[in-house]
Amino acid sequence: MTIFCSHCHQPLQAEMSCLPRRGKQAPRASRPFRSTKSASKARRDQINAELQALRSLLPISMREKERLSYLHTMALVCLRLRGAQLFPPGSALPAGPVLGTELLSLLPGFLLVLSASGKLVYISENVAQVLGLSVVELLAQGDTVFDILDGQACEDVYKKLLLAQEEPGREVTFVSEMCTSKTFRLKHGGNRVVTVCGRFVALSWPPSPSTTAFLALCSPVMQSPADGEVGSQDDIFQSTHILDMTFIDVTESVTYHLGYRKEELVGQSWYSLLHPEDADLAAAQHRAVALGVGAGPASGTAVLRVLRRDRAWAWLRVWARRDGGGRCISCTCTCLREEEAAHLRSRQPPAAAPA
Numbered sequence: 001m002t003i004f005c006s007h008c009h010q011p012l013q014a015e016m017s018c019l020p021r022r023g024k025q026a027p028r029a030s031r032p033f034r035s036t037k038s039a040s041k042a043r044r045d046q047i048n049a050e051l052q053a054l055r056s057l058l059p060i061s062m063r064e065k066e067r068l069s070y071l072h073t074m075a076l077v078c079l080r081l082r083g084a085q086l087f088p089p090g091s092a093l094p095a096g097p098v099l100g101t102e103l104l105s106l107l108p109g110f111l112l113v114l115s116a117s118g119k120l121v122y123i124s125e126n127v128a129q130v131l132g133l134s135v136v137e138l139l140a141q142g143d144t145v146f147d148i149l150d151g152q153a154c155e156d157v158y159k160k161l162l163l164a165q166e167e168p169g170r171e172v173t174f175v176s177e178m179c180t181s182k183t184f185r186l187k188h189g190g191n192r193v194v195t196v197c198g199r200f201v202a203l204s205w206p207p208s209p210s211t212t213a214f215l216a217l218c219s220p221v222m223q224s225p226a227d228g229e230v231g232s233q234d235d236i237f238q239s240t241h242i243l244d245m246t247f248i249d250v251t252e253s254v255t256y257h258l259g260y261r262k263e264e265l266v267g268q269s270w271y272s273l274l275h276p277e278d279a280d281l282a283a284a285q286h287r288a289v290a291l292g293v294g295a296g297p298a299s300g301t302a303v304l305r306v307l308r309r310d311r312a313w314a315w316l317r318v319w320a321r322r323d324g325g326g327r328c329i330s331c332t333c334t335c336l337r338e339e340e341a342a343h344l345r346s347r348q349p350p351a352a353a354p355a
Contacts, residue, residue, distance in 0.1 A: 051074070058073070114216070133181050149178060178193075238251045264309075
């Protein structure tokens, strides 16, 4: 008796090849894109070779190249590509500003170049002196300026950059905390407050987002007089007072900052120069220093407005301490931009609030 297959109605063969075979896969030839361990290894080797080739082209020392991870390599390559796009070879400006160590050491901060979208294009090597992070380490935080700023300031910074972009050549200033190394945070108790002052420059005409760059100088805001090696000494003057805050001495540099000659201030009260709205804040600082109230440098720190000789108001950050065996009060005063003063005022410690 012949048995016929219910599928094809042909005589049933011993192999039953007409029936679908469960668990049997299609031949390898029918799946040309099937991944194998050897193919994956070949792809990895190819990627590694490409990254090594890119790393060899970077204009850094061999020692630095050997320390680069693949992530850092790609971050540096992208930075160089953005720079080459904005400053192509043969243009009036170089592909990347090349400044000697001696020249960089004269700057009160580090240089920063951004694209129209806020992408990092150039960071000068002396950034490590300000933030404690090298260019490579800073790029590990991200590839935009917003990645290295305090998150609370990003919206304000975005508005400032948009305003500057709409009017190339217009200078804008913003203040924010920037990412720093762990060592820096442990030493100074937090990130670095930096003032960024710059403008968009049109590299060709008519200007467009792809042909404009934001060129800026990033200057650290001194956290204490001990930070003088990082900040600019040009913005500082010092004064000495008897315990009721009458001037008995002041450095000659006060003339540059406030317009007064030394002889005009000696014998005057510190309070005669203060803005009326800041008198209570200055009195709270005075009491804290005179009576030894509070602990740490913050107890003797205040951001105040004082009257210049030309009748304009100048913002100062004042560090005060008992000196001369407790018989006088010494003040170190740093001149501030209005944006710096507003930032520091918003973070004024409670101990310095008016009584």
